[in-house]
Amino acid sequence: MANRVIAWIDRRFPFSSFIKHELTEYPTPRNLSYWWNFGFLAGFMLVLQIASGVFLAMHYKPDIRLAFDSVQYIMREVNYGWLLRDLHAVGASAFFIVIYIHMARTLYYGSYRAPRELLWWSGQILLLLLMATAFMGYLLPWGQMSYWGAQVITSLFRATPWVGDELVMWLRGDYVVSDATLNRFFALHYLVPFLIAGMVFIHLVALHAVKSSNPSGINLADKDNIPFHPYFTSKDFYGLGVFLMVFCAFVFFAPEFFIATNNNVPADPLRTPPHIEPEWYFLPFYAILRAIPDTLGGVAAMAMSILVFAVMPYLDRSRLPGGARYRPFYRLLFYVFIVDVAVLSYVGTYPPTPILVSVGRVATFVYFTLFLLLPFVSKKEEAWLRARGLPPELEALLAGENDKTGGGK
Amino acid sequence: MQTGRSRSKGISKMTERDKVDPERRDFLINTTAILGAVGAAGACWPFISSMNPTSAVKSEAVTEVGLQGIAPGAVHTVAWRGEPVFIFHRNQDEIAAMEQSNGGKDPQPDAARVKHADWLVVVGICTHLGCVPNKTGQGWLCPCHGSIYDNSGRVLSGPAPRNLAVPPYSFVADDKIVIG
Numbered sequence: 001m002a003n004r005v006i007a008w009i010d011r012r013f014p015f016s017s018f019i020k021h022e023l024t025e026y027p028t029p030r031n032l033s034y035w036w037n038f039g040f041l042a043g044f045m046l047v048l049q050i051a052s053g054v055f056l057a058m059h060y061k062p063d064i065r066l067a068f069d070s071v072q073y074i075m076r077e078v079n080y081g082w083l084l085r086d087l088h089a090v091g092a093s094a095f096f097i098v099i100y101i102h103m104a105r106t107l108y109y110g111s112y113r114a115p116r117e118l119l120w121w122s123g124q125i126l127l128l129l130l131m132a133t134a135f136m137g138y139l140l141p142w143g144q145m146s147y148w149g150a151q152v153i154t155s156l157f158r159a160t161p162w163v164g165d166e167l168v169m170w171l172r173g174d175y176v177v178s179d180a181t182l183n184r185f186f187a188l189h190y191l192v193p194f195l196i197a198g199m200v201f202i203h204l205v206a207l208h209a210v211k212s213s214n215p216s217g218i219n220l221a222d223k224d225n226i227p228f229h230p231y232f233t234s235k236d237f238y239g240l241g242v243f244l245m246v247f248c249a250f251v252f253f254a255p256e257f258f259i260a261t262n263n264n265v266p267a268d269p270l271r272t273p274p275h276i277e278p279e280w281y282f283l284p285f286y287a288i289l290r291a292i293p294d295t296l297g298g299v300a301a302m303a304m305s306i307l308v309f310a311v312m313p314y315l316d317r318s319r320l321p322g323g324a325r326y327r328p329f330y331r332l333l334f335y336v337f338i339v340d341v342a343v344l345s346y347v348g349t350y351p352p353t354p355i356l357v358s359v360g361r362v363a364t365f366v367y368f369t370l371f372l373l374l375p376f377v378s379k380k381e382e383a384w385l386r387a388r389g390l391p392p393e394l395e396a397l398l399a400g401e402n403d404k405t406g407g408g409k
Numbered sequence: 410m411q412t413g414r415s416r417s418k419g420i421s422k423m424t425e426r427d428k429v430d431p432e433r434r435d436f437l438i439n440t441t442a443i444l445g446a447v448g449a450a451g452a453c454w455p456f457i458s459s460m461n462p463t464s465a466v467k468s469e470a471v472t473e474v475g476l477q478g479i480a481p482g483a484v485h486t487v488a489w490r491g492e493p494v495f496i497f498h499r500n501q502d503e504i505a506a507m508e509q510s511n512g513g514k515d516p517q518p519d520a521a522r523v524k525h526a527d528w529l530v531v532v533g534i535c536t537h538l539g540c541v542p543n544k545t546g547q548g549w550l551c552p553c554h555g556s557i558y559d560n561s562g563r564v565l566s567g568p569a570p571r572n573l574a575v576p577p578y579s580f581v582a583d584d585k586i587v588i589g
Contacts (some may be wrong), residue, residue: 148540152553155539174462175490176539184460270486270493270533272541274552290554293568295537352555 022208027225028232029214035109036212037239038102044240045095046200050193052088053137056081060140062186064179067142068266086255092134093258094247096281099130103309108334109323110316111213117313119206124310126199131282131306133192136185138279139177143263148276150177150185156289159296176269217322275351283348284341284367290352291364301364308371315371318378320385326394329381333370340366466490471589473581476528484544486533489588493533493541494576495549495562496586499526503560512563515572519561522575530586531562531573542573549573 009015059078061070074081103123106112112120139150154171158164173180214220250257258280262273278286288305292298316330324331340363347360472489474496479485485496499507504526507519523529533541535551542549548559556567563572578588 148553152538152540155537158539170457170461172462173460174466176492176534178466178491180460180462180466269491270488270541272543272552274543276540276553290568295568295570298568351552357555 023233024227024229026208026228028212028228029220030224030226030231031214031216031220032212032232032235033215034235034239035101035105036214037236037243038098038105039207040236041098041240041243042095042102043200044243045091045098046193046196049088049091049095050197052084052091053190053193055084056088057190060186062140062183064142064182064267067140067182071141082255083251086251090247090250090255090258092137093279093281094243094250095130096134098243099127100281103127104338106213107312107323107337109213109215109325110217110321110330111323112309112312113316114313115210116206116213119203119210120313121310122199122203122206124307126196126203128306129192129196129199133189133196134279134281136189136192139182139185140189141263142182142267143260144265144267144273145260145263145276147177147267147269148272149278150181152276153278154181156299156302159299161296178269215323215325217320217326277349280345280349284344285348287344287348287360288364288367290348291357291360301368305364305367308368311371312374315374316378317375318382320382320390320394322394326391327378327381327385329377329384330374333374333377336366337370340370471587473585473587476584476586481527487588489532489576494588495529495531495533495544495573497529497531497560499529499560507559507561510559510561512559512561512572513565515564515570517561517563517572522561522563522572524578524580528586529560529562530576530578530588532576533573535569536564536571536573537567537569 006016010017056074059070059074059081061067071085074085076082078084106120106123135149135153139146154168154177157167157171160167169175171181172178173184211219211225260277260279262276265273277283285302285305289298289302292301318327318330320326324334343359343363344367347356347363350356352360470490472487472494474485474487476485476496476498479496479498481498481500483498485498486493487496488494504519508526511518519526522531533549535542535553535556537551537554537556540551540553542551542556542558548557548565549562550557551567551569554568556569557565558569558573559565561572562575564570576588578586581587
């Protein structure tokens, strides 16, 4: 019966061939490590966030007189409301952890390089959409941190030349963050995840055109690819199980871990809390914003700190395949970058004391310098490595690649 | 495309009418595209405009404040257009100190910022990114990014580019002001 139904569909819609081509028989490099698990985990988080979010929206009220209490109502009265809310709130942080690891893997293994530029850029757009969604969602509980976070971030647009004030008023629909702002943020917070889902589709189309990168960094011969199913479906689901253990530990035992204490106080437009800080996933960028002693400069630096990833395919001028594994200087830059981001996060957490401001400025300088150094470092590194003789395994891989192209494949 | 008339002649022959004129065709395509784009952009306007403050929000822009209860040294905060406005009753030392300085990054004499030297009325929104500064002995300190203002609301240090704004207001009596 099932076969007949599928056959009926297949005559009218390429169902079986699509599944076969894009999922079960989709050729995947056999040497993928667990670092290649995080794309799947990001997809899982998107589904979980949309699902929990849709059910939360059935009880939430986007009105400044009701919003804060409706979240408390969800937590206390709605059946399993606490679970939906904690899944969604912890889920936001988990989503960013997964995405940042996914990006770090791309940087470490050089997966952004040709021919994967469009794949990388569609991911960059996904990051910006995710940040916008997270930012707007954070206003909805209407706590003090929600309110002042939104107030500060919408004020960033005041730095726009000429039309800054009008633009900020347009974004808020009022002179300050208000009921109009809450309502539209709710509407957009519901909308953008579906744009993300559409963009994920484009991301996957790009992925399936160029196929997955792999730790060796070269395009593997056909014999080195294995079907996605069952090898990587099982690997991805195993990774999901491990991830869910950690995720559920937070959801059930430390749901408040990622929630600022101040956000348990209803928003007060006349009083800023003595210390405000953004959610942890915005801290490095927030520290960069604070490091520049000029509003427009700070906003520009913050925007650049995210957009600069887009030019990675052009900044990295090394022609050697593979990521940091075969490239000692690139590896050094990578680890300095990771440490620098950690320092910026630390600086962003605390009130701006003179010492921390100086540390933040140095870390901001290092952040951009790493990107600016990359073209020279990668060029010199390649020359140095070639002069020194490449590691035998890399020589072998390179030779294999030359054979393949020479073989007219 | 053949008209019935040309078909009746048996052999279709391109007449002057049927000939494609590429320039004419480009002109038509371009003008249609431009008109369509302008129309689409115009159709976006109602949606964009709907996000602006409504006239009801704009019309709530007048706040009346009695000053009698505000002791010297105290700051009273009122809401004007939803924004906090600081009404600071300054003492003689503070006035004297403020009249001697010109502020910092955005120099301005104290006299240009007050209507009556005892009363400083400023919008309590940091000109950097919109937080509400907290009162200190020397003036105000913004908790968000550390901008420091003096007792005339003038920025002394930090990322804020301008002094705290002075809202439009007037004394309608000795102990009453109207903001807006």
